[in-house]
Amino acid sequence: MAPKDQESAKRSCFFCAVQGDHLEVCKHCENVSFCSGEHQKIHRSENGPCHLFTVATAEGQGRFLVANRDISPGETVFVDAPLVIGPANKSPAACLECFRLPSLLSRDSDRCPECGLPVCHDCQARWNGSSSxxxxxxxxxxxxxxxxxxxxPAHRQRIFESIDVADDKRPCALYASLSALRLLKSKAECPQVWNDHVENLMDHEEERKKDQTTWMLSHMLVVSFLRGACRITFSADDIQRAIGIMRTNGVKLDTRSGQASGIGLYPTFSLLNHNCQCNTRTKKNADGNSSIELVATMEIPKGHEISTRYATPQWGTIRRQQMLQSHWYFACRCARCLDPTECGTMLNAVKCWECSSTGYLLPIxxxxxxxxxxxxxxxxxFAAARVIEIILKIETRIEKELSLPSVEQAQYLKVMEILEAKYLHPNHFLLVLLKEKLIQSLIWHQKQPNTSPAARLSYLKGQIKWFEHIHDLMKVVDPPGDMWTDTLHKMRLEHENLSSSMNGDEH
Ligand SMILES: [Zn+2]
Ligand SMILES: [Zn+2]
Ligand SMILES: [Zn+2]
Ligand SMILES: [Zn+2]
Ligand SMILES: [Zn+2]
Ligand SMILES: [Zn+2]
Incomplete structure (x- = not known):
């Protein structure tokens, strides 16, 4: 940025872009100005550190985040606490604070003393222990x-019957309304925060309406229930918008074992755009308190966009685009997506069935x-439908034959061999998926109590061998790929330790 631009950037609020003489420059970093104490808090909590972003806007692109100074790999861009968290879609009747699964809750001690809904005794103790x-x-x-x-009484009984089944797999109808309800409540409680952070978020109402079944279902389960039985005063439009905002912007929380999944709405994080080759990674649960920490994975020069990703990098373009377009209604235009060969890796390539399998098909x-x-x-x-049919068939087969970790390695190798010989490029993402499943299976075998030390070592060796394949591909499509390299190093270190401890035993 030229010095003159820098000066003008400092003359508008880093968050809301308002201009004027009342702006204050951050005395800690001197990189941004803010218009109010509220917006100062978004830049820096009381004890710091300063966050490294400015909110930018562009025609047709809405708001997004750019670096307010040069950022180095490993630096924390921001830490973001959720505005609200709530049960994920199709949640069972878990604890309404910590999402502990229904099967782990007792009908007596794990119920809220006020309303009778599931709240585990640990969470109740937390309420009583600290007012903050x-x-x-x-x-x-x-x-x-x-x-x-x-x-x-009959209606009440129906509701509590659905809660008391203690089935971890069964979605509870009442829970469908909770995330949207909490978001609406936050609007009533802190209108300023809502204005700053939620008002401009997308809800994709038009696109969601096209799926009539889901739209009607959310109308019945959420809108009618909240406005009818619960008599809340928000309009049907407000409620549908809250559902849409949570669905579009909600981030899946880090789920530990014994927990149902939850989602959170993160005010700053939701301003990030997607890029399959994004320049950050996300650390969930940063403070043990559902916060998200965003860490740079590469140099981000001042003024450049900060991005995250919503789709798994192991997936090929066809699967990533399908996910992004069906859930977020946009097509990613990153370098990887625009290149049919996916940076030369051929992760998406399917064997041609015309030229006796020397050529590979790629989407035009x-x-x-x-x-x-x-x-x-x-x-x-070839028509896309024919390729998609093959992909779906293979996925069904993998699901059917190789879903249990106890499956032997030979079974995986057999399926991999057939797929490679007949249908897929050796680097195809379904083979990456298979290798990941194989590694999970090897870990399972390694951990069985009756596994001998020698066998354990060979299972670990297998994991490293297959992970090396995945690592080499991911280094190309997911630069700089340090996370993949770190994992590989850890596996090699474990192997070294295990083999030296075995050698030690022999002497
Ligand atoms: Zn401001
Ligand atoms: Zn600062
Ligand atoms: Zn709890
Ligand atoms: Zn309660
Ligand atoms: Zn992309
Ligand atoms: Zn061909």
């Missing part, structure tokens, strides 16, 4: 208490899921 502990259930507790007192327009596929060898073109 943030409780999300308190946002809805009174509303449900009053609702349960008002509705007919990788951003378009319905695009024709063309053979690099004989140049024949």
């Amino acid at each position: 502990a943030k409780s999300f259930h308190q946002m809805e507790c009174r509303l449900f208490k009053e609702t349960f007192e008002r509705i007919s 327009d990788p951003l378009n899921i319905g695009s024709q596929w063309r053979c690099q060898g004989c140049q024949t073109e």
Whole structure:
């Protein structure tokens, strides 16, 4: 940035872009100005450190984040606490604070003393222990208490029957409304925060309406329930918008064993755009308190966009685009997505069935899921539907034959051999997926109590061998790929330790 631009950047608030003489420059970093104490807090909490972003806007692109100074790999860009957290889609009747699974809850001690809904005794103790502990259930507790007192005994009984089944797999209808309800409550409680952080978020209402079944279901389960039985005063549009905001911007929380999955709405994180080759990684649960820490993985020069990713890098373009387009309604245009060969890795390439399998098919327009596929060898073109059919068949087969970790290595090798010989490029993402499953299986075998030390060592050796394949591909499509290299180093170190401890035993 030229010095003059720098000066003008400092003359507008880093968050809301408001200009004026009342702006204050951050005295800690001198990189940003803010218009108010509220916006100062977004830049820096009381004890710091300063966050490294400025909010930018561009025509047709909405708001996004750029670096407010040169950022080095490993630096924390920001730490973001959730505005609200709530049960994920199709959640069972888990603890409403910590999402402990229904099967681990007792019907007596793990119920909220006020409304009777599931709150585990540990979370209740936390409420009682500290008045400052943030409780999300308190946002809805009174509303449900009053609702349960008002509705007919038969209706109440139906609700509690669905909660008391203690089935970890069964979605509880009442839970479908909770994330949206909490978001709406936060609007009533802190309108300023809502204005700053939620008002401009996308809800993709138009696109969601096209899926009539899901739209009607959310209308019945959430809108009718909240406005009818619970008598909340928000309009049907407000409620649908809250559902859409949570669905579009909600981030899956880090789930530990014994927990149902939850989602959180992160005010700053939700301003990040997606890029398959993003320049950051996300550390969830940074403070043991559902916060997200965003860490740079490469140099981000001042003024450059900061990005994250919503789709797994192990997936090929067809699967990533399908995910991004069906859930977030946009086509990623990053370098990897635009290149049909995915940076030369051929992660997406399928064997041609015309030129006796010397050529590989790639999509002509990788951003378009319905695009024709063309053979690099004989140049024949094929409809997308035929390629997708093959992919789906293979996925079904993998699911059916190789879903249990106890499956033997030979079984994986057999399937991999057939897929490579007949259908897929050796680097195809379904083979990456298979290798990941094989590694999981080897870990399972390694950990069985009756496994001898020698066998354990050979299982570990196998894991390293297969992970090396994945690592080499990911280094190319997911630069700089330090995370992959770190994992590989850890595996090699474990192998070294195990083999030296075995040698030690012999002497
Ligand atoms: Zn401001
Ligand atoms: Zn600062
Ligand atoms: Zn709990
Ligand atoms: Zn309660
Ligand atoms: Zn992309
Ligand atoms: Zn061909």
